[in-house]
Amino acid sequence: MDDLAPPSKYVTLVSGDGFEFVVLREAAMVSPIIKGMLDPRSQFVEAQHARCVFQEMSGTVLDKVVEYFHYWYRYKDSEDVPDMDIPVELCLELLAAADYLGLDQ
């Protein structure tokens, strides 16, 4: 509830099967959904603890999502970006996750 405390630098993302990923807050903010969750003014549970639980996302998928966050964060201002490796078997699930997280904008 305290508006004055600066938001933590890292946030924790938790998969449905219990894997926890500690992610740079700025990187995770690429998803408008996560941004909304963690907005310090909207006192939801996630914002209070800097911890988002994704009940319906498996650790494998979230792992790839987190990888993407950092991939995006690292290359956001550069050119000649190398391709990110996506395992074929995860494609469908990753698409769904991307849609869920609003990563198409």
Add this chain to the structure above:
Amino acid sequence: MISGRGGAGARGRIRPPRRIVRSQAAGEGADFDACWNMIKEALYDIHNKSCGRLSFEELYRAAYKIVLKKKGEVLYERVKEFEEQWFAEHAIPKIEVLVTKSLINMSVDASSSASVSERRQTGENFLKGLRDTWEDHNMSMNMTADILMYLDRGYTQQEPRRVPIFATTIALFRDHILRSCLNANSDRSIGDILISVMLDQIDMERRGDVIDRNLIRSNTRMLSCLYETEDESENNKLYVTTFEPRFLANSEVFYARECERLLRESDASTWLRHTETRLREETDRCGTTIELETLPKVTKVVEEKLILGHLNDFLAMEGSGLRWMIDNDKIHDLSILYRLIARVDDEKTALRDILQKRVVELGLEIENVLKNTDFSTVQGDGEDGGEGEKGKTLNPAAQQTAAAIKWVDDVLRLKDKFDYMLQECFQGDLVLQAALTKSFAEFINLFNRSSEYVSLFIDDNLKRGIRGKTEAEVDAIVEKSIVLIRYLQDKDLFQTYYQRHLGRRLLHGKSESHDVEKQIISRMKQELGQQFTTKFEGMFRDLVTSAELTSTYRDHVRKLDPEDHTIDLNVNVLTTNYWPSEVMGRSAQSGDSSKAGCTWPAEVKKLQASFEQFYLTNRNGRKLTWIGTTGSADIKCVFPAIEGKSGPLARERRYDLNVPTYGMVVLSLFNDLKDGESLSFEDIQAKTSLSTADLTRALMAIAVAPKSRVLAKDPPTKNVKPGDRFSFNASFQSKTIRIKAPIINAVSKAENKEERKATEDKNNQTRSYIIDAAIVRIMKARKEVSHSQLISEVLSVLAGRFKPDVPMIKRRIEDLIVREYLERPDEEGAPSMYRYLA
């Protein structure tokens, strides 16, 4: 706002595959209800600010599922319904309480009976209530929209008629509060009242009260967040459509009234400061109280009402208007004035016109003061002096010179004043600079002696003024002189005067520094062109060659006869065209043929012959004329011891005497005279054949000037007249060995009326030749030209040198026709044509 809405449209998205969701057994309907109930509970919590136990992810997932099940429309409607209901039950009543009767009355008539503090209190309460409700609503709607983000992504964006859920719910505030009246006794909407209250508060601040700026800011922010319609374009902001126009209209009335009041009750200085303060206030207000985007508009209102409204009335105010500011060097006032006028008028017409007028007025005033001063000084001299005739004849000339210098000094001071003003107050504005230059040129040229006075000023400075000054100071004087010359219109007249003064300076060795002389001339060359300075440069060249000539001649003489060094000759050979005609003895009007010069003493004649011979060996076909008026001679004089006297008079005294050349000629006459004999003025004139004027000057130097009175005069007055008798002053004594007799005509004095007329006549004569040449040149090129075209071309060709008057050009044309350079073709229909005759 918490996050951006809308965003990328529904471009070809890949639909996610229908997921196998849990609790399939419950069926789709049950699943929807479960999800909706969860969301509904959450909405209550959000409104009650108790969402700390809610998980965003769960709520988002619930909305996500609903949308995936194609129930987006139902969700949208349900949320809308919920919010409308909540709004009606919780938000509207809070506002209703605030809309009291007094508030409505107050907003209808700001000057109602209620006291200011009462009004402010009521207004603030109302604004506070509105702000709190708005902030709650805004916060809740943002959070709602956040958790329903997938609704917009998955449903709203696919429906062209739907606007994002946030736009729909936030607009409730506009529809149900701002656009309704909420009070049975009034038909004024809340929005209307809100604006009235805000304007009332702003007016209170303008009158000097303290108001809660943040409160008003919150309300303008609200109006900025709401739009007239759901499509939310920038121009449709309620702030722009409702508040701003009324604010501007209100400001207009306020400032128009204020301007009237200032005009009635205050002076221009107060007005300036007040206006500037007001502008600052409005800028401040746009930054803190209302929205920044209004700044250019409200500034314009202030400019139009407060500055332009009665600009001319304020500028014309007696005792505080622009004229007064200029006269009293009100730098600060003028700076403000410039800043204000520069805002509203690029040309600064009002300021410029008065400024120009004042410059000319002050310029003419200098002239008037000069006339009066002159007069009184001369009178004053007459009173306390009364030293006989000499005082009266010499003083006016000296006074004239002093007047010339005073005039130039005053003009320069005026120029400094306005230059300073231009830099300090007008930020070196180019328009004003040009205007000032024009005005200076105008009044300087209105004064018919300006050319002469400027030249006299330079003359005075070069003779005395620059002594002991640093290079920078001298540079400043040179620069000032050039500035003045630039203003002069009749540059040819100035040229004549300058030539004359320069000639005197050079020949009499009066010039303080040849370097500075050359500096001025090279600056003139830059400004006015080669042609203007050829003569001046020629004069310098003459002096240099003459110095060489003198030394080679000296060598030559020594070679011829090493024993003979009776007279040491120093010659200046002057080229006729470069030097002023007065110096060259060409002043034709002097009746007693000064050209004949004088009868030189035998020794001098011998010398002249020797030099002429030397000079002409190398230069064939030249003619040398000896001019005695400007030279001087060093002579050794021996005064005998006088018996019966004590002190220096008892001894023989030898002096080195420096006298004008003619003085030497006169003195040499007395060599042959026996003691006690005397010569009359006429005797001397007959023997020397000097003109009366030249002789008078020579005798003044050696018989009147107190320190070099080697001739005694009878009667011993201060003036030399025909009929006076002169004798050798045997009892002459002096403390110094070297004595310099004053050169009577060496002072460059202002001309008297006749002299000036002569100069002008001569100048007109020269001008007519120049005009002739210009006309012929033009006609030669054009063959046939109409009268008006010819005149205008002549004017433009000659603009750099002087401004000829049109009648004069006409006379020259007539003259050229008579002399058959031009003719008027007889063809009909072309009465004003001229044709060139080859």
